[in-house]
Amino acid sequence: MLIFKLILESLRFAWNALRSNLLRTFLSLMGVTIGIFAIIAVFTLVDSLEKSIKDSLNFLGSNNINVEKWPYGLGGGPYPWWKYMRRPHPNFAEFEYLKENVVNAAGISIIGVKENVTAKHKSNSSTELSLVGVSYGHKDVYDIPIDKGRYFTQNEVVSARNVAVIGYRSAKELFPNGNPIGKEIKLKGLKFYVIGTIEEEGDSFLGAPSNDDNVYLPYAALMKMYYSGRRRGIEPSITVKGLETDIGLAELEAELQGLMRRKRGLRPKQEDNFALNRPEAIANFIGSTFDVIGIAGWIIGSFSILVGGFGIANIMFVSVRERTNIIGIQKSLGAKNYFILFQFLFESVFLSLLGGGIGIFLVYLLSFLSLGSLELSLSIANVTIGLGVSAAIGMASGIIPAALAARMDPVMAIRS
Secondary structure (H helix, E strand, O other): OHHHHHHHHHHHHHHHHHHHOHHHHHHHHHHHHHHHHHHHHHHHHHHHHHHHHHHHOHHHOOOEEEEEOOOOOOOOOOOOHHHOOOOOOOOHHHHHHHHHHOOOEEEEEEEEEEEEEEEEEOOEEEEEEEEEEEOOOHHHHOOOOEEEEOOOOHHHHHOOOOEEEEOHHHHHHHOOOOOOOOOEEEEOOEEEEEEEEEOOOOOOOOOOOOHHHEEEEEHHHHHHHOEEOOEEOOOOEEEEEEOOOOHHHHHHHHHHHHHHHHHOOOOOOOOOOOEEEOOHHHHHHHHHHHHHHHHHHHHHHHHHHHHHHHHHHHHHHHHHHHOHHHHHHHHHOOOOHHHHHHHHHHHHHHHHHHHHHHHHHHHHHHOOOOEOOEOOOOOHHHHHHHHHHHHHHHHHHHHHHHHHHHOOOHHHHHHO
16 A cells, blocks of 8 residues: 555656656656657567568468579578579479378479469450469468369369469459459460459568469469470479478478489489578568667667666756755655655656657557558557666666665755
């Protein structure tokens, strides 16, 4: 009960100090307000950017390993592209071999992509589409949210039927006034029948590939259109989804490496002529980059917070000087040292939290600004960080004035 009375009394003293010295208080709290605003604004911007970029990379999937010709060039340093030029691309025979032999996998798919394709239906056309040839197991590796119709059957994929699952944009442009299911479209002069449409995904922050622009075909149907003799217009990749129990996909990676080396007949001393790429490596690289930006935000904001902390300490020293006789009276009536200490310490924390709260509120107002596809969002975690830093600054700024007040001699304090 005593602690609540102490808090209420400290809040009353702090409020009276605010009202009686508005200009002094405003100027002193500006440092904390600007500092917290700078830190939380940077954190909010970084978190929003990171979330938007990672959402843009959702098309890469999660918990996957891609078997490809080229490794991802992350981590800095020169990219030795000349080492990888003569490597063969993964092929359908290797996909079949992996599908039959891999154990630590929840799904496997071979993927071929042909970009900048035009689809036609009667007098309507949809341009700059991506034809994506996939195996039946593609639905087990990537999310294909069907809006109308259905996905491919096993028989349609194996027999290379001319069927298609189209994205939102092509469905809207080719069939503006009707249901596309069962209708005919033309791709490279060939007739394909639409068996399904995909839900609208919308634009991504980085303009990354979107299902809205994709037309999914059976892999063999795509290869019939873009394979002639020795020249291949499609460079496929194989994607394997790992099991949830395989932490870090260590078992799957080791298994894929062994199977690919065996299939390609590599000797023990020969290095791999394929790459096992992890899409999450891109997200981790982005996250490490934003960590550096976050540290810069701390450095920038700390200068303002330091100034604000000195401002609050100045207020508290002045407050102790102005209330010296009241401190003497309180101690003569039996007030303990900790009562006086907590009284001024709570006041300091309250003032700092007020400044920090204003800074957080300004960031909240900033989140309503329209920044195109970037959506700013003030998270609870950042609010907690802001209030925690404010409370810590208040404690650090008020501890010395509060300790001086608590150690005052009551007789000398009353005389002054």
